[in-house]
Amino acid sequence: MTPRLVVLADDLTGATDAAFFFERRGFRASVWLDRLPADPPDEIAFVALETRRASGTVAARVVGTALAALGPHVAVAKKIDSTLRGNVAAEIAELLSARPGGIAVVVPAHPRAGRIQRDGILLVDGAPVHASEYGRDLHAPVASSSVSSVLPAGLGAVVGAASRLGGAEALRAAVAVAVDAGARAIACDAETPADLEAVVALVASGEFGAPLWVGSAGLFDALAPALGTPAGEPLTPCSAHGPTLFIVGSLTSMTRAQIARFDAAGGHCQLVGPREILIDEHRRLGATVGRCDADALRDGRDALLALSSDRAAVEAALAMGRAHGFDPQSTSRELRERLVELARVAVPAAGRVVVSGGDVARSFCEAYGIAGLRLAGFAASGIPQAVALGSGLVLVPKGGGAGDPDTYLTIAAG
Numbered sequence: 001m002t003p004r005l006v007v008l009a010d011d012l013t014g015a016t017d018a019a020f021f022f023e024r025r026g027f028r029a030s031v032w033l034d035r036l037p038a039d040p041p042d043e044i045a046f047v048a049l050e051t052r053r054a055s056g057t058v059a060a061r062v063v064g065t066a067l068a069a070l071g072p073h074v075a076v077a078k079k080i081d082s083t084l085r086g087n088v089a090a091e092i093a094e095l096l097s098a099r100p101g102g103i104a105v106v107v108p109a110h111p112r113a114g115r116i117q118r119d120g121i122l123l124v125d126g127a128p129v130h131a132s133e134y135g136r137d138l139h140a141p142v143a144s145s146s147v148s149s150v151l152p153a154g155l156g157a158v159v160g161a162a163s164r165l166g167g168a169e170a171l172r173a174a175v176a177v178a179v180d181a182g183a184r185a186i187a188c189d190a191e192t193p194a195d196l197e198a199v200v201a202l203v204a205s206g207e208f209g210a211p212l213w214v215g216s217a218g219l220f221d222a223l224a225p226a227l228g229t230p231a232g233e234p235l236t237p238c239s240a241h242g243p244t245l246f247i248v249g250s251l252t253s254m255t256r257a258q259i260a261r262f263d264a265a266g267g268h269c270q271l272v273g274p275r276e277i278l279i280d281e282h283r284r285l286g287a288t289v290g291r292c293d294a295d296a297l298r299d300g301r302d303a304l305l306a307l308s309s310d311r312a313a314v315e316a317a318l319a320m321g322r323a324h325g326f327d328p329q330s331t332s333r334e335l336r337e338r339l340v341e342l343a344r345v346a347v348p349a350a351g352r353v354v355v356s357g358g359d360v361a362r363s364f365c366e367a368y369g370i371a372g373l374r375l376a377g378f379a380a381s382g383i384p385q386a387v388a389l390g391s392g393l394v395l396v397p398k399g400g401g402a403g404d405p406d407t408y409l410t411i412a413a414g
Contacts, residue, residue, distance in 0.1 A: 242351025
């Protein structure tokens with residue numbers, strides 16, 4: 001079938017986070033790694049392209065190739081990070097090049113997650129994003145909080161939020177002025193879910209032509225109701241048929257809080273240092289760390305295996321990689337691939353596997369030959385559970401910043 005919408009995402013957990021909002025309303029959604037199958041089976045199809053850490057040139061080429069494969073008549077959208085990490089500017093430019101008649105509606109805000117856009121500035125929990133922990137990201141630091149910085153030169157415009165402009169009609173007038181002035185990429189302020197809904201209602205009306213949606217999961221939450229009547233039933237909470245294994249590679253403060261709560265509650269918790277992983281040339285750690293997790297799972301206990309999030313330790317590991325001729329991206333990939341390998345002996349004993357951090361989720365899927373995921377419920381509020389197409393393995397792909405401090409405990413209790 002031809003999907004109602006194909007969404008190109010820059011990482012795997014970003015794709016599953018956004019797909020959740022469609023499934024929650026009854027749309028059938030699937031997430032595919034790198035490319036769609038010849039005949040996608042679902043109404044909404046996401047493609048995780050893994051471009052967040054790539055160079056701008058590579059990201060543009062990958063997005064351009066994906067767009068060319070879809071053809072000009074498939075409705076398309078672009079999922080971006082709600083903190084502007086990645087190659088947002090290059091990917092928007094490629095989208096506009098591939099769809100010359102389209103208007104990109106750019107909405108990185110996700111108010112329910114604490115990310116809002118006010119006066120063209122992206123704020124995370126009230127602070128400009130470049131001044132938050134995302135501005136210090138070891139792999140994709142955000143240099144500017146100005147959303148204008150990711151819009152094509154001479155073709156971009158920023159408009160205010162409906163709640164500040166005075167309502168839907170004022171928003172319509174502001175967008176009309178921008179379009180009349182030649183803007184092809186319009187970044188819309190949004191401070192509340194109602195602001196997102198106002199943007200979707202206006203642009204989906206077709207007054208300004210066929211929109212090219214570019215945004216965070218927050219935008220897709222607002223967009224889903226505008227796509228008509230879904231074919232299926234809304235997602236429901238789901239539980240695991242056995243204990244849960246957590247494989248955690250994210251370094252965010254939220255992840256650290258979630259690990260701390262899990263550990264304090266008596267969960268089986270192992271933290272492995274990045275340098276320890278890199279010097280384990282003969283892969284002996286798997287015989288100790290992985291088997292320890294496997295034993296806990298067989299005893300009916302939930303188990304967590306995490307890369308130590310101590311920044312100094314991670315920086316030391318990256319420096320060690322550079323000393324041996326590897327760039328930070330290559331060292332990071334090696335770390336997460338080895339982390340996934342450490343857990344291999346424990347995976348068969350788990351009822352489901354939580355993979356936390358988009359890069360770790362990707363490495364897990366690659367290691368197990370998983371080409372696609374179908375959402376099959378949710379493990380915690382806003383955290384989708386999925387089934388690996390072909391193998392039936394139950395996964396919970398989770399973004400590092402997603403959830404609250406008790407999310408791991410909530411998942412484990414399900």
